[in-house]
Amino acid sequence: MTVNAEIFPSPVHDHDDCVRAALDAAEAQCDRHGARLTALRRRVLELVWTSHEPVGAYALLDILKAEGQAAAPPTVYRALDFLLVQGLIHRLERRNAFVGCRRPTTPHSAEFLICTDCGRVAELDDPSIGAAVRLGAEAQGFTVTRQTIEVEGLCPDCRKQGH
Template identity: 55%
Template sequence: MDGIETDIPGAPHDHDACVSAALETAAELCRRQGSRLTPVRRQVLEIVWESHRPVKAYDVLARLSDHGRAAKPPTVYRALGFLIDQGLIHRIEGLNAFIGCARPNDAHTGYFLICERCRAVTEMASPRLETLLGQEAAGLGFTVKAQTVEIFGLCAACGGGR
């Protein structure tokens, strides 16, 4: 589709390299922004990136415990909040979950295609759609500061087709 980029979960790739690249990008981004990617924040980011699927905060807490770190819910929520603020992860409101951001160095609007059956999430970037929504809002006298769009349906693997 012209002007639309997607990150499709499950597409063939070297997952270890993918996670490693996400962690390296996060460390560099935090260094440039003067923020600190603490060991807990780094581990939470790694857990979010483990499967390319949305992860809930309490699942992150459980995985931290599996890794031998006795964390409390506020610790996890603070780490997730930091990662969102840095643009390293996205919150998927409709699932009350979090997913890694594949393009943290690029300011972009989050358009998420969420499969109602398998819960796979695909992040889509569409400058045309962003512009159109901004123009429509401006026509109503509204200034857009941020956009997140969650679209529910079926992915190709679950019968959504193409």
């Protein structure tokens, strides 16, 4: 079995590149949709991209407060909603937290691999999974409107360390 190292980046990768790519993609996406990536929305997106681990809304609030931004919870929730609607971030129900999306321009159902050891999250890019769920649901007369699949386990790096 070949391990696709792409989705779990190396622990020593240049994360600034990830953040830059995410912010560039966000600007492009918002331009296309005629949506406004305000300074706060951009900063919230940047904070979600602090690492490849999911971030909760309250952690974001704390950071914004520490930066001297008078960000009330509703403001931050609205910014997160905006980013969700634009497809720039995903919400992990299991963690009640948010992760940045690496391919916001392509509509996709979200399947997540969550490492229970280091906490990193990667998005599986496998349309056959969503298709299989839709087919199975359809066979039961059920129409899928939204699906998020969250799978817990060990990432390649934690597995290598023998955890």
